[in-house]
């Protein structure tokens with residue numbers, strides 16, 4: 001149950017590496033490409049073990065009108081999506097969606113703070129250029145484990161100059177989240193994209209600074225957790241259904257494959273629609289969502305089935321009103 005995507009045929013127009021583990025890929029789509037805003041993403045039908053699987057990538061700024069540019073990080077523990085994207089060469093055909101946007105700039109604030117961690121720069125880069133083009137004041141802080149892993153770092157510095165600060169982990173430089181928030185004017189807004197630990201730190205710092213929740217916006221890529229994926233077992237209370245969740249499967253996928261009707265939308269741990277109650281469990285929950293608060297995660301009574309999983313072991317869950 002999610003919004004309908006409009007799919008198009010496309011061909012790869014160009015490919016090049018923009019960091020040691022990030023490949024930029026340009027796509028020329030059939031038909032007219034509607035105008036889209038910074039923060040948009042597109043979906044691709046990738047092939048994983050011969051089966052079509054959707055993977056999502058943010059649109060990055062391109063000088064070529066009518067084309068879509070994405071930057072794909074090659075995932076160390078990939079089930080195959082990013083590896084597939086890295087096999088693409090100029091001329092290759094692919095099915096992709098038109099852009100959709102769930103991470104839009106509000107344009108209502110007089111000042112913006114943009115924080116990017118690693119590949120999280122992809123939606124943020126276009127936002128920074130758009131703010132600069134409209135003369136809206138902003139500061140972009142972009143951090144990664146090393147400069148070699150920072151896609152577009154030199155372009156961003158050249159284009160945005162003093163509005164940008166890079167933080168190179170290899171040089172012991174880190175984003176001072178609390179300090180950046182303290183320096184943000186009262187009615188300023190914060191946009192952040194990066195790994196789950198970074199988003200959790202930003203959410204906690206924003207809350208403890210007493211800032212309004214509506215002025216913090218974030219996007220997660222739903223691809224990082226605290227534990228490596230292991231198999232686990234889940235029994236659905238009062239349904240007589242027990243499902244084994246494979247390491248390469250989400251709990252949501254396993255429940256739906258077993259015939260449990262689930263409600264979901266974002267599939268990246270943001271909306272909370274897929275949340276289930278955890279009645280009992282032997283294993284620890286690897287909360288990979290940004291929907292529940294730190295206290296709720298600590299309590300361990302609910303989890304988002306689309307991204308969160310048990311580190312191992314088994315649990316009994318209640319899917320509530322669902323048939």
Ligand SMILES: Cc1cc2nc3c(=O)[nH]c(=O)nc-3n(C[C@H](O)[C@H](O)[C@H](O)COP(=O)(O)OP(=O)(O)OC[C@H]3O[C@@H](n4cnc5c(N)ncnc54)[C@H](O)[C@@H]3O)c2cc1C
Nearest residue numbers: 056057058072073078079080081082122221223247248249
């Ligand atoms: C809105 C949006 C925008 C995005 N933009 C970008 C972008 O611009 N650039 C980019 O590189 N990526 C982006 N992503 C992430 C991208 O869609 C893929 O998730 C990413 O490429 C990894 O896919 P994969 O198949 O290679 O790896 P996966 O197999 O999905 O593995 C990726 C990570 O997920 C973990 N994982 C493995 N199996 C599971 C499982 N069963 N359940 C949960 N986690 C698991 C692995 O530990 C690994 O660390 C975006 C995602 C979203 C939702």
Ligand code: FES
Nearest residue numbers: 265267271272306
């Ligand atoms: S579907 Fe949105 S949090 Fe799971």
